[in-house]
Structures are given as C-alpha cells and as structure tokens.
Amino acid sequence: MDEVKVVVAHSERATLRVGDVFLKVDADEARVDIEVExxxxxxxxxxxxxxxxxxxxxxxALPGATLGRLGGPSTGSPAAWAAAGAAIRKLHDAPLPPWHGRAGRSSGALAAELDAECALLVANDVLPADLVARNRQVAEAAFRPWTAAFTHGDLQIAHVFLEDDEVTGIIDWSEAGQGDALYDLATFTLGHEEHLDEVIAGYGTDVDLDVIHAWWSLRSLLAVRWLIEHGFDPSARGCEIDVLRSRM
Incomplete structure (x- = not known):
C-alpha cells in the first residue's frame, strides 16, 4: 500500500498523493470544471x-521536478527558467477560453479589494503602515489597460514541472481563464527575482518591469492575512512579507 501524503490542505480544498496519483478534493464543483476544461x-x-x-x-503525477518553491532555494539552469518562460508565452498566445479567470479581474474591483485589505492589515497590526503604504503605491502600476490572454491564474513556481530543461507539465488550473499575462509572469517569479531575466528571455518579448513589481506587491498584500488564517507563514524567509520588504 502506497503511503498517503498530504500535499496541501486548508478549508477550501486538499490535495493528497498516493503513489503516482494525486487526489484533489474540492467542494466547489465549478472550480473543478474550470480546471478540467x-x-x-x-x-x-x-x-x-x-x-x-x-x-x-x-x-x-508528472515526470521531472519544479524549479523550487516560494521561500525555498531555486534550482535549475538558466535554460530551464527560459524554457518555463517559453511555455508561459505559448499559453498566453493560445486562443482565449470563454471565461474570465483570477488574473482577469477588473482594475476597479481589484483596487477596491486591495484598499480594503490594506486597511485591515494596518488596523489589525498585521503589517507596519509604512510597508503597506509603499507597496500599495507600487501596486498602482498594475491598474492599466491590458490585452486579455489565456492565463493560468495561479502560476506558482511549484506548479511547473521540468526535466532536462524541458517543461513536462503544468498543474493546478482552477484559477485559469482570460486575464492579464503579466500576472502569470509575476506569480511565477514571486520571491525569485534573480531569475526574472531568464524567464523573460524565454518568453521572448519586452515586459514592463514596473507592472511585474506591481503584481508582486499586490499579490503579496492580498495573500498575507489569508495565509496566516489558513495556517501558513508569510513571514518565512523569502516569502510574501520579504517580497513586500524588498520594495522598500
């Protein structure tokens, strides 16, 4: 009998691994519909x-391994990071799916959500007011017109598998849909800024770095309180709070 390993578990969903099979348990059937489609x-x-x-x-299960995880050391050659960038570009160039994803929220709705979250972070002494204010200022660059792309929506470094500098698979598609391509690039390089140039080289087109920085700040600000409430530690070395501090 293979050992059952808990990959991730919180109140919204859980993922278990049994041998070469991953079992994803999600009470939101619509979210699973999106993932499969x-x-x-x-x-x-x-x-x-x-x-x-x-x-x-x-x-x-997919062959290969990821290039690391948020808060952990990054691995892989420059060619591997570039290969990930090329795969992301191929996704973004694909025909649009008929629904909007996590990366496709309107600037107005996102700004309102961010302002409310920043107020809570300060009011509850979760983060210093100056750290929140500076990153809210940086995040402003994300609120601009963008051309919709086929986005993954949660393209964490731990969701892309590679072997011999080739992408073997991308997992966890429940947030996919039409959205801002730079959100995916920022999510993939969050906490691993040193590899951004390699990813962009593989992506093959100019990227507005101010927008990448904005998404790093925005995503981190929105994540901190949720992570704490669900038993994760955003203050661990290299994680979201370090990302926010790097913008100071």
Missing part, C-alpha cells in the same frame, strides 16, 4: 486526468 484547452503539457467523481479529481 482549462487543461483540455491549454497548448502546454498538463497532467492526465485519470477519473473524476465529485468532489474528487484524480490526476497522474
């Missing part, structure tokens, strides 16, 4: 769906 449309390698019986989705 996005994987079928994406022009990049994705895991094989083995079966689905709500609220459980079973997918096959």
């Amino acid at each position: 996005a994987m079928s449309l994406a022009p990049v390698p994705t895991p094989q769906v083995l079966w689905r019986k709500p609220p459980v989705l079973a997918i096959a």
